[in-house]
Amino acid sequence: HKDSRVDDTSAGRLDGKMREKTLTMDTLNPQVKAVEYAVRGPIVIKAGEIERYLEEGGTKPFSEVIKANIGDAHAMGQQPITFLRQVVALCTFPELMDSPSFPEDAKWRARRILQGCGGHSLGSYSASPGVECIRKDIAAYIEQRDEGVPSDWENIYLTTGASDGIMTILRLLVSGKDSSRTGVMIPIPQYPLYSAAISEMDAVQVNYYLDEDNCWALDINELHRAHQAAKQHCQPRVICIINPGNPTGQVQSKKCIEEVLHFAYEENLFVMSDEVYQDNVYAPDCQFHSFKKVLYEMGPEYFSSVELVSFHSTSKGYTGECGFRGGYMEVINMDPEVKAQLVKLLSVRLCPPLAGQAAMDVIVNPPQPEEHTFKQFHQEKSSVLGALAEKAKLTEQILNAVPGIKCNPVQGAMYAFPRIFIPPKAVEEAKALGMQPDMLYCLRLLEETGICVVPGSGFGQKDRTYHFRMTILPSIEKLNVLLGKVRDFHIRFLKEYSGLE
Helix, strand or coil: CCCCCHHHHCCCCCCCCCCCCCCCCCCCCCHHHHHHCHHHCCCHHHHHHHHHHHCCCCCCCCCCCCCCCCCCCHHCCCCCCHHHHHHHHHHHCCCHHHCCCCCCCHHHHHHHHHHCHHCCCCCCCCCCCCHHHHHHHHHHHHHCCCCCCCHHHHHHEEEHHHHHHHHHHHHHCCCCCHHCCCEEEEECCCCHHHHHHHHHHHCCCEEEEEEHHHCCCCCCHHHHHHHHHHHHCCCEHHHHHHHCCEEECCCCHHHHHHHHHHHHHHHHCEEECCCCCCCCCCCCCCCCCHHHHHHHCCCCCHHCCCCCEEEECCCCCCCHHHHHHCCCEEECCHHHHHHHHHHHHHHCCCCCCHHHHHHHHHHCCCCCCCCCCCHHHHHHHHHHHHHHHHHHHHHHHHHHCCCCCECCCCCCCCCCCCEECCHHHHHHHHHHHHCCCCHHHHHHHHHCCCCCEHHHHCCCCCCCCCEEEEEECCCCHHHHHHHHHHHHHHHHHHHHHHCCC
């Protein structure tokens, strides 16, 4: 006997009436509907469909989809750093401590991490801000990185990737109604996590535009313009900076950072500094400066008052360990009562994954020159960063040789964000199809070459300028093929839409 209540054909029809779903597009939280996240948006979904079609034996003018849409190093073939994996493996399966094939340098680190875990197991919860010894290692790393600027381990909070920390801090900042609603200043182009979070929290997005003609530099006059304009309809409370830049790859000068911090001090803004690409600097004339160090050097009046949160992650750098979802934030000058509220908010999500915390620990506490594992570690790290620097240069050179494409130097991070000329006829066609011109361009590129990149409109761009973002992560061989295909496609596209020979 089959109970009609579980029979799909008559589901919800006990009284003969169709039962409405409770959650529909009409009853869905409108803020969720407003969220857009281009990096995994429609173009990527389409790429997935094409991939499945090819796997099932379908034919296309290409044999594989090359996903250059997301900064996922390992998916692109980058090899893990041996030492990091050894430590995490030992933490996960401590019986390996007896194995002679694991170095002593990795074993003592794993023992120390496990001593900080409940029941000496990575399967326990940690305190909400993270494992204490890992927080202390992070503080020591920051102090060393910033050449002696003090760091208090109690200001360090481990997070599930940097994204989790960014969302948490924004949650604290968003309040008010109408013209007193929190305004969040973000760079355009920006990493779409910011616009998505702002939409979800129903805050007000305040755009400040980076200067493409000046290698995507941040112009202080533009900050003043954006701030003044925003004050008419919201209360700007926070400024977000991404340095090195995503998607734009610029590395900010010390002078520029000083100007931003002075502006934040004058206008009473909370500063969020996204520094996940701090190890990814390739241009010989560029150097990473942390916002915290620059703030310290500006003197006690600034260093004791500007509220600043900096973010870092296991996902980028030379390790590329996206899947561990490890990260941390350092919170300085936060009101002590608000800090208690932050801890409360963090405790609701219990704690970040412990494997990710362990991975983060290895990044801030890597092998030292006197340790046996240093040579191999240093070799692997230099090899990854050296290859990225070479690919940054190659990408810029090849793209700039294509008529109708202009690419700024990729000074850092993992992406090129070239400007593309799209003929008026193609712009018209895109409008008729109800899509952005660079979306049309990227869809055509995907369908004709199998290359998946993200349209610039997903990151924001000045009116009537068009771009795409591509990662520089594929192997040199694959990158050469990819760039050659982009070049050939772009020339075909220009011929088709402008009748140019």
